[in-house]
Amino acid sequence: MLINANVSERQQASPGLAISTVIFALRPSTGSGRPTLWLPLVRRVRQPHLNMWALPGGPLGHDESLSDAAARNLAETTALSPRYLEQLYAFGGLDRSPGQRLVSIVYWALVQPDVAALAQESENVKWFRADDLDELAFDHNEIVNYALWRLRNKMEYGSIAYNFLGSTFTLAQVREVYEAVLNRPLDPANFRRQLRAAVDIQPTDMFLQGGRHRPPRLYRYTGDDPAEVTPDRICNPSTIESEHRSNP
Amino acid sequence: MLINANVSERQQASPGLAISTVIFALRPSTGSGRPTLWLPLVRRVRQPHLNMWALPGGPLGHDESLSDAAARNLAETTALSPRYLEQLYAFGGLDRSPGQRLVSIVYWALVQPDVAALAQESENVKWFRADDLDELAFDHNEIVNYALWRLRNKMEYGSIAYNFLGSTFTLAQVREVYEAVLNRPLDPANFRRQLRAAVDIQPTDMFLQGGRHRPPRLYRYTGDDPAEVTPDRICNPSTIESEHRSNP
DNA sequence: ACAAAAGTGTTTTAACTACACCCATGG
């Protein structure tokens, strides 16, 4: 047992602390070729839950911020850097981890995987479809479900879809992102109008060539690209967008 | 220094962990008598930030969940139990606390103060108006600002206003809550219609007597009273309400 | 009777839905 003498406010007596990250990316589904939601998991190489799949994560370094640790999770498992990163929730139930008490601060990230990143797969790192996951280690199923809910919720009012895409994109590609995440078809005509009504997207004078039909115009996202979302960003002057909907 | 030998995944090397709680209540303002937003703060009785006002908080007990600790913060400083309790954010910046690295998981609560609770004030516990706070200890100004933003944001789509009120209330009282929190007047006619359109509120056959004018009908909140809001509550079947708006 | 809040009705505006229709390109 640890004995902490003379420690002010005895915070050192607290349970262990870890940072985990739910990483979302869009990949063409093996069947239809349409984009679908995927996330990378890592295989447990020790007890508890040896050999089960789990979210990338680990202890918080003394010299890194919470989001730094999350970005490190991401870099270590996928060699990608986050296009979007936001804190999800702190999970601290008593029975999350057999044996030891553990509090996990979980982030969620959107990335745009390139070929190199996908080749990163190995025996202990693998991408899964976000929709039908097997049983994961710890309470990670619950965590992923909540992250999925947040992603879908945020997709409905925020401008995060662009983080799945490159610097230029067609409106149909944006719609594909929405349809993949929300799992429902959207009216192309109305969707286009809603996007164009949004301020932070601008047409370029380029068109996507090589398609089978009329070449669609390419657009560019002009809002600032917030890689990381923090409370001060949320309630401060510049970002005039009015947050999330749907807690009970 | 601590020496941790043979500790799996070395989470014990992590920074200290504390739970703090932003507690909101409505009190009649000293001037106009209209309700305004208040919150209780505690005076620091040790370094750092000795004598400055701070959010109620403390270390997480080994045998309590995160929300248990938050409810304990609340009980210890105000002797009240939460009508509404939700996790706000985990703050973990490197320089939050001079000297030692500290991660704070912050909750926010709504309570309905009774006379006994307000008498609870002492040399080291005091209620302040949420709008004009002096400089607080640590990063607690930033935390309160974010909590305020969340409260206001959630007030605009969710059904949390009732947690400031008793079991029966007039529609005008609900409007006063909204006006106090959002700091802007609302049209009584339209506000009434919006409330009555909401499912979770039902008229009683009672009227509030003793007013200076026509006695208004009393209503009752019939939605379930979720004292605590957790991720599984949010994304699960029963609660069909569609979350928050406005992250960047 | 009058003041003031409780409560109702009506008009206008904005936003979204559904869907018909035209346009441009590869085959």
Next chain:
DNA sequence: CCATGGGTGTAGTTAAAACACTTTTGT
């Protein structure tokens, strides 16, 4: 020329805002 997705127009529906109006009480 035709199939197909890109892109535009338009009518119907719904929700909210603005505000005039009636009702009911205490004084």
